[in-house]
Amino acid sequence: xxxxxxxxxxxxxxxxxxxxxxxxxxxxxxxxxxxxxxxxxxxxxxxxxxxxxxxxxxxxxxxxxxxxxxxxxxxxxxxxxxxxxxxxxxxxxxxxxxxxxxxxxxxxxxxxxxxxxxxxxxxxxxxxxxxxxxxxxxxxxxxxxxxxxxxxxxxxxxxxxxxxxxxxxxxxxxxxxxxxxxxxxxxxxxxxxxxxxxxxxxxxxxxxxxxxxxxxxxxxxxxxxxxxxxxxxxxxxxxxxxxxxxxxxxxxxxxxxxxxxxxxxxxxxx
Amino acid sequence: xxxxxxxxxxxxxxxxxxxxxxxxxxxxxxxxxxxxxxxxxxxxxxxxxxxxxxxxxxxxxxxxxxxxxxxxxxxxxxxxxxxxxxxxxxxxxxxxxxxxxxxxxxxxxxxxxxxxxxxxxxxxxxxxxxxxxxxxxxxxxxxxxxxxxxxxxxxxxxxxxxxxxxxxxxxxxxxxxxxxxxxxxxxxxxxxxxxxxxxxxxxxxxxxxxxxxxxxxxxxxxxxxxxxxxxxxxxxxxxxxxxxxxxxxxxxxxxxxxxxxxxxxxxxxx
Numbered sequence: 001x002x003x004x005x006x007x008x009x010x011x012x013x014x015x016x017x018x019x020x021x022x023x024x025x026x027x028x029x030x031x032x033x034x035x036x037x038x039x040x041x042x043x044x045x046x047x048x049x050x051x052x053x054x055x056x057x058x059x060x061x062x063x064x065x066x067x068x069x070x071x072x073x074x075x076x077x078x079x080x081x082x083x084x085x086x087x088x089x090x091x092x093x094x095x096x097x098x099x100x101x102x103x104x105x106x107x108x109x110x111x112x113x114x115x116x117x118x119x120x121x122x123x124x125x126x127x128x129x130x131x132x133x134x135x136x137x138x139x140x141x142x143x144x145x146x147x148x149x150x151x152x153x154x155x156x157x158x159x160x161x162x163x164x165x166x167x168x169x170x171x172x173x174x175x176x177x178x179x180x181x182x183x184x185x186x187x188x189x190x191x192x193x194x195x196x197x198x199x200x201x202x203x204x205x206x207x208x209x210x211x212x213x214x215x216x217x218x219x220x221x222x223x224x225x226x227x228x229x230x231x232x233x234x235x236x237x238x239x240x241x242x243x244x245x246x247x248x249x250x251x252x253x254x255x256x257x258x259x260x261x262x263x264x265x266x267x268x269x270x
Numbered sequence: 271x272x273x274x275x276x277x278x279x280x281x282x283x284x285x286x287x288x289x290x291x292x293x294x295x296x297x298x299x300x301x302x303x304x305x306x307x308x309x310x311x312x313x314x315x316x317x318x319x320x321x322x323x324x325x326x327x328x329x330x331x332x333x334x335x336x337x338x339x340x341x342x343x344x345x346x347x348x349x350x351x352x353x354x355x356x357x358x359x360x361x362x363x364x365x366x367x368x369x370x371x372x373x374x375x376x377x378x379x380x381x382x383x384x385x386x387x388x389x390x391x392x393x394x395x396x397x398x399x400x401x402x403x404x405x406x407x408x409x410x411x412x413x414x415x416x417x418x419x420x421x422x423x424x425x426x427x428x429x430x431x432x433x434x435x436x437x438x439x440x441x442x443x444x445x446x447x448x449x450x451x452x453x454x455x456x457x458x459x460x461x462x463x464x465x466x467x468x469x470x471x472x473x474x475x476x477x478x479x480x481x482x483x484x485x486x487x488x489x490x491x492x493x494x495x496x497x498x499x500x501x502x503x504x505x506x507x508x509x510x511x512x513x514x515x516x517x518x519x520x521x522x523x524x525x526x527x528x529x530x531x532x533x534x535x536x537x538x539x540x
Contacts, residue, residue: 011480011490012490012491014491015480015490015491018491054491058477058491061475061491061493062476063474063475079474084473200524201524202351202523202524203473203495203521203522203524204495204517204521204522205331205332205333205475205493205495205517205518206331207331210281210285220281221282221284221285221288221328221331223331223475223493225473225474225475225495247474248475251472251473251474253470253471253472254470254471254472254473254524
C-alpha cells in the first residue's frame with residue numbers, strides 16, 4: 001500500500017510515515033482501538049510531531065483513522081457501502097430509499113437555489129428528458145425545502161436538502177401540517193404524483209456546513225461527498241436534491257440493481 | 271454560503287473566516303488571480319495565521335482556491351464536470367470514453383488486487399449479472415494492469431489502473447507489443463470481445479499516491495475521488511478499474527445519456 005514503482009517521484013516524509021503507519025495499523029491494531037498520543041507516536045517512529053500530524057491527516061482522509069474530541073484517535077471500521085444510484089429512476093421517498101423525512105418549510109428561493117433549479121440566465125444543461133428545463137419554475141414562486149436524514153447501521157451517514165418548487169406540487173394542502181416530518185411526507189407524496197422523465201446526478205468533494213456537521217456528528221468543515229440529483233419531468237426540473245455524505249465513513253455505490261453494496265476493500269497499490 | 275440557521279451550533283473561528291473569505295472571493299477576485307500572502311491576509315482580516323490557514327484549507331477542499339508551489343494561492347476556476355456513469359454499460363475503451371491508454375504490464379496479482387477481483391474468501395458481493403463471481407479467476411494466474419489517463423480541457427483530471435486477469439483475454443498475443451500504449455490497446459480490444467453482463471461502481475474519498483500525484487500535477491496525499499468499477503460477464507468479474515480523479519477540479523457526473531455535463535453551481539446554503 002502506498003508504495004510506488006517510480007523511483008524518480010519525490011516522496012515527502014509524511015507520505016513515507018503514512019505508509020509505515022498504515023502497515024502498523026494492519027498488523028498491530030484492532031478496529032476501534034485508541035492510538036497512543038501524538039507525543040508517544042512521534043517518539044516511537046522518530047519523527048517530528050508536525051510530520052506525524054500530516055501522516056495522521058492522510059490516514060483520516062483515507063478512512064483508516066477517526067479523530068474524535070474527548071476520545072482521541074481510533075482505528076476506523078471499514079467504510080460503509082451506501083447505495084446511491086440505480087438503473088431505475090424514482091422520486092425521492094419512493095419505495096424504501098433509506099431516508100427519514102425530518103422537516104419541510106416553504107420559502108422564497110435564494111439565488112443559489114434558483115441556479116440549481118435552472119431558473120437563471122444560464123439555464124439548465126438539461127438531460128435527455130429535460131426539454132425546456134426552466135419551464136416549471138418562475139423566480140418569484142416559493143420553494144419547499146424538505147430536510148431528510150439517512151441512517152445506516154444506527155449512524156447518520158448523510159443529510160439532504162430537497163428543493164421542490166411549489167409549482168411542482170400544486171395539489172399540496174397548505175394547512176394539513178405546517179412543518180415537521182408530516183409536512184415533509186406530504187410534499188414527497190405530491191411529488192410522486194408527477195411522471196418522472198429522467199434524472200441526473202453529480203458527486204464532488206465538499207465540506208460540511210455547521211448544521212450538517214452537527215447532524216452527522218462531525219466538526220464544521222469536515223470533508224463530505226456532495227451528491228446533487230436533478231429530477232426531470234417533461235416540463236423541466238421538478239426537484240433538486242443536495243445530499244451530504246460523511247466522506248470518512250461512506251463509500252457511495254452505484255449498482256445495477258441499486259441496492260448492491262460493495263464491501264470495503266483496502267486501497268490497491270500499483 | 272456557509273451560514274446556518276441553527277444558532278446553537280458552535281462555529282469555529284476558521285469557519286466564520288471561511289465564510290467571509292468566500293464572499294470576498296466572489297466580490298473582489300477574478301478566477302486565476304493570486305491572493306495576497308498569508309501574513310497580509312491575516313492582518314487584513316485580523317486573525318491569527320493558524321486560523322487563516324485552516325480557512326484556506328477549507329476553501330481548497332471546496333474547490334474555491336488552488337495552492338501551487340512557486341505560484342501561491344489562486345482563485346480556482348469552476349470545477350469541471352466529468353461524465354463517469356451512463357445508463358448503457360460498456361467496456362473500457364469502447365467508443366470515445368475520454369481515456370488515453372498509457373501502458374500495460376502483466377504481473378502476478380497483489381493480495382489487494384486479488385480481493386478486488388473477487389478471488390478472496392469473502393468473494394464478490396456481486397451484482398445482478400454476477401453469478402459465481404469468482405468463476406473467471408484463479409489466484410496463481412497473471413493479471414494485466416492497464417494504465418490510462420483522462421485529459422479534459424488539456425489537463426490530466428484522472429489516472430486509472432485497470433486490472434484484467436489473463437483468463438479474461440486468452441486470445442491476447444504475447445509478442446505483438448510487450449508494453450506501452452499499443453499493448454494497452456491490445457488488452458482493451460481483447461476485453462471488448464467478451465459479452466458485458468453488467469457493471470457496478472463505487473465512489474469514495476482517497477488520497478493520491480506518489481505516482482498518481484505526479485501524473486495529476488498534485489502533491490502526494492492530495493484529496494482524490496476514487497471510482498472503482500467492476501465489469502461482469504456471465505462467468506464473473508472480468509475486469510476491475512480503479513480511477514483516481516482530482517477532487518479539487520472535478521465534479522463527477524452521472525447522467526441519463528452518459529455525456530451530460532452539469533455546469534458548476536456554487537454550494538447552496540440552507
